[in-house]
Amino acid sequence: MIVIKLQGGLGNQMFQYAAGLSAAHNLKTNLKIDLSWFNNLNEVDTPRFYELDNFNLNQDFIISNQYYFINDPLKKRLLSFGKVGLDSYKEPHFEYDKNFMKIKNNTYIEGYFQTEKYFKNIRTEILKSFSIKNEPSxxxxxxxxxxxxxxxxxxxxxxxxxxxxxxxxxxxxxxxxxxxxxxxxxxxxxxxxxxxxxxxxxxxxxxxxxxxxxxxxxxxxxxxxxxxxxxxxxxxxxxxxxxxxxxxxxxxxxxxxxxxxxxxxxxxxxxxxxxxxxxxxxxxx
Incomplete structure (x- = not known):
């Protein structure tokens, strides 16, 4: 399982989903979406909403309290029975990170991933995922x-x-x-x-x-x-x-x-x- 954190507007959400889908594809596992960011906006942020529901993509959402992150000592201490442990990957810089390809299964991913280098290998799948559900006016x-x-x-x-x-x-x-x-x-x-x-x-x-x-x-x-x-x-x-x-x-x-x-x-x-x-x-x- 790969979990991708979504944040920002439509274009940013698309970059993040595409990167997450690429990681899941490479690992032959499923992708889940974390929407918790949208519930924690502060006053200086531009108001944003989840917008990928306009596309024909798989929308499998996580319930955040079902998971903990194994590289976070505090959350390890808060671990309760039945939760699933996840590794964590956070994009270290804006340009492409080669270490992204080393991500292992059961990882929570966070970042912006604004380059096709993260997902151009699955272009056909991306085109299918980002086809729009509703008919045009x-x-x-x-x-x-x-x-x-x-x-x-x-x-x-x-x-x-x-x-x-x-x-x-x-x-x-x-x-x-x-x-x-x-x-x-x-x-x-x-x-x-x-x-x-x-x-x-x-x-x-x-x-x-x-x-x-x-x-x-x-x-x-x-x-x-x-x-x-x-x-x-x-x-x-x-x-x-x-x-x-x-x-x-x-x-x-x-x-x-x-x-x-x-x-x-x-x-x-x-x-x-x-x-x-x-x-x-x-x-x-």
Whole structure:
């Protein structure tokens, strides 16, 4: 058994589940999900909820008081009859950790795992797990058909808590208009007649402040992030923000010839090694 602790927003939860699934796959064992983080948010955290129930994946949850961690002396002393002991693995740094492949069965895993290196070996299984349960709305179907008929390019502008939450703003930073101008210029040179599909949690701000191609389609009808991600996945090419959300919108796309443009600077914190987060086949700008 592998237990994965989920935390953060949709994109982060997807990275964590994918890493946990990879570990379980390598060990030929089952994966369980720990949701306890969502019950212990503090005031400075952006409100988050479990969101993987939108996907066709196995949802096997643990009851936290059934387990203890064998490398935690306090919890060992609190051990009671019937509990199961688990080893513990905590991601030591942001870049890929080769020791992840040495994880043994019956391990509790905690971290962010923001690189495909943890799970690219099971891509087919990941694609199946992250297929969306519900059918798209009529409007979404129309936009997806349009994406299929054109050289569609999803363009994601992340604002939200990157603006409103001081801690998130200091850590992540925002991608400015210059980044998107450069990305669009590159796409225009590489792809004939691209059509841009614009996604943002502040779409009106984008309309007012960004000079985007006149033929751009602003995706505004969806009430949930999962529906935006569904359309991103169906676009043939992607311009992503420094966001795990649009990272997955690009990674799950099935176009073999897709162009993905991503920011060189993922975090403002230059002490964090983000060299592994962007796949080598994507272009950093």
């Amino acid at each position: 009529v409007k979404s179907k129309e936009i997806i058909n349009l994406a299929h008929k054109n050289e569609s390019v999803s363009l994601h502008v992340r604002r939200g808590d990157y603006v409103t939450n001081k801690n998130a703003s200091k850590f992540h930073g925002l991608m400015g208009e210059e980044y998107y101008k450069k990305a669009i210029s590159i796409i225009n040179k590489k792809i004939k007649n691209p059509k841009y599909f614009i996604f943002s949690d502040e779409i009106n701000w984008v309309k007012k402040n960004f000079d985007l191609p006149k033929s751009s389609l602003f995706v505004t009808h969806n009430k949930s992030g999962i529906e935006d991600m569904r359309i991103m996945i169906e676009c043939k090419h992607n311009i992503i923000a420094n966001s795990s959300f649009s990272w997955w919108g690009a990674w799950l796309g099935r176009n073999q010839d897709k162009k993905v443009l991503a920011p060189k600077v993922w975090f403002l914190d230059d002490k964090t090694d983000t060299s592994d987060i962007i796949p080598r086949r994507w272009k950093k700008i």
